[in-house]
Amino acid sequence: MKQIAHGEGGAPSVLQLVDAPVPQPGPAEVLIRVAYAGVNRPDVAQREGRYPPPPGASPVLGLEVAGEVAAVGAAVEGVRVGDAVCALTNGGGYAEYAVVPYGQVLPVPRGLTLAQAASLPENYFTVWTNVFDRGALRAGETFLVHGGSSGIGLAAIQLAHARGATVYTTVGSPEKARACERYGARVAIEYRNEDFVERVRTLTERRGVDLILDMVGGDYVERNLRALAVEGRLVQIAFQAGSRPNADFTLLMVKRLHWTGSTLRPRSADEKAHIAAQLREHVWPLLEAGTVQPVVFEIFDLADARAAHELMQSSRHIGKILLKVAGD
Numbered sequence: 087m088k089q090i091a092h093g094e095g096g097a098p099s100v101l102q103l104v105d106a107p108v109p110q111p112g113p114a115e116v117l118i119r120v121a122y123a124g125v126n127r128p129d130v131a132q133r134e135g136r137y138p139p140p141p142g143a144s145p146v147l148g149l150e151v152a153g154e155v156a157a158v159g160a161a162v163e164g165v166r167v168g169d170a171v172c173a174l175t176n177g178g179g180y181a182e183y184a185v186v187p188y189g190q191v192l193p194v195p196r197g198l199t200l201a202q203a204a205s206l207p208e209n210y211f212t213v214w215t216n217v218f219d220r221g222a223l224r225a226g227e228t229f230l231v232h233g234g235s236s237g238i239g240l241a242a243i244q245l246a247h248a249r250g251a252t253v254y255t256t257v258g259s260p261e262k263a264r265a266c267e268r269y270g271a272r273v274a275i276e277y278r279n280e281d282f283v284e285r286v287r288t289l290t291e292r293r294g295v296d297l298i299l300d301m302v303g304g305d306y307v308e309r310n311l312r313a314l315a316v317e318g319r320l321v322q323i324a325f326q327a328g329s330r331p332n333a334d335f336t337l338l339m340v341k342r343l344h345w346t347g348s349t350l351r352p353r354s355a356d357e358k359a360h361i362a363a364q365l366r367e368h369v370w371p372l373l374e375a376g377t378v379q380p381v382v383f384e385i386f387d388l389a390d391a392r393a394a395h396e397l398m399q400s401s402r403h404i405g406k407i408l409l410k411v412a413g414d
């Protein structure tokens with residue numbers, strides 16, 4: 087089969103289409119003939135050598151796929167050869183075939199294409215476990231998500247809005263602001279021109295928000311503490327601007343705040359299967375009803391993975407970037 091290799095790592099130009107053996111599924115794994123694979127910011131970090139795969143995971147890039155089940159291991163339940171599925175992989179998505187633990191496989195939501203389905207797993211697993219599980223967002227609460235136009239951001243905005251929260255977000259351009267407001271953000275704050283702390287305090291009549299999902303870090307750490315309400319929660323999923331901030335943490339005590347975070351990839355197969363079951367129950371019906379929509383920005387051929395990574399690093403995209411491996 088063909089797959090994308092990144093050799094010793096580095097710039098997008100290291101991404102090359104190479105031949106490789108088709109992986110074989112273990113007893114609890116499913117082999118998927120990949121139609122589309124999602125491109126995610128963690129793939130960029132892995133390509134650059136800053137995010138090594140966890141022990142035992144495929145060294146090949148690619149955290150999500152959609153396609154057709156080609157084979158199943160002896161212990162697999164509920165997934166059959168020929169099923170149209172999407173899946174959160176442990177790596178190995180940038181390839182014609184990928185193996186995935188069966189608990190991380192979900193049906194393609196009714197009415198969605200394979201391309202749309204490939205855009206879901208990494209973002210919706212991450213958003214569910216961080217916003218609704220760790221962050222415990224409830225209907226009627228206020229929620230600020232940074233990076234609203236990212237794959238993660240648009241999933242968080244739509245799900246939080248659909249589940250009855252008031253959503254604010256930060257974005258880098260007016261075009262991104264309009265997109266986020268179209269998908270359910272009450273207000274998108276253009277962080278290059280406005281101080282999100284002041285804006286959030288005004289929007290909430292100086293109370294602050296109940297929950298923040300942050301992927302920025304750096305000087306946002308202290309500013310997030312200022313933007314939260316008393317007893318507010320902050321969930322960290324990345325530190326794009328640095329994880330060693332020069333910050334005053336006094337507000338953590340004074341406002342009795344809760345600060346947590348997680349990374350999805352190293353979590354166990356059982357934990358990922360548990361998140362998949364939650365998505366199937368709470369999120370798949372919203373996707374099938376059209377209440378929550380996949381947002382696909384651009385699709386590249388697998389052989390053009392380099393261009394897909396260049397686009398992601400330019401941050402021009404709004405929503406998801408995909409690789410077409412076989413197509414539907």
Ligand SMILES: NC(=O)c1ccc[n+]([C@@H]2O[C@H](COP(=O)([O-])OP(=O)(O)OC[C@H]3O[C@@H](n4cnc5c(N)ncnc54)[C@H](OP(=O)(O)O)[C@@H]3O)[C@@H](O)[C@H]2O)c1
Pocket residue numbers: 125126127128208212232233234235236237238239256257258259262277301302322323324325326327348349350351398401402405
């Ligand atoms: N912890 C986990 O389990 C997990 C899983 C998946 C992804 N992630 C992280 O989640 C983030 C989003 O991933 P993605 O794949 O959806 O990537 P993406 O589409 O490339 O999004 C990156 C986003 O970061 C935003 N950003 C950068 N600097 C910002 C700032 N100063 N203020 C506000 N926003 C800022 C960008 O917004 P502008 O272009 O508008 O500046 C962009 O929307 C990444 O950092 C990724 O590493 C974490």
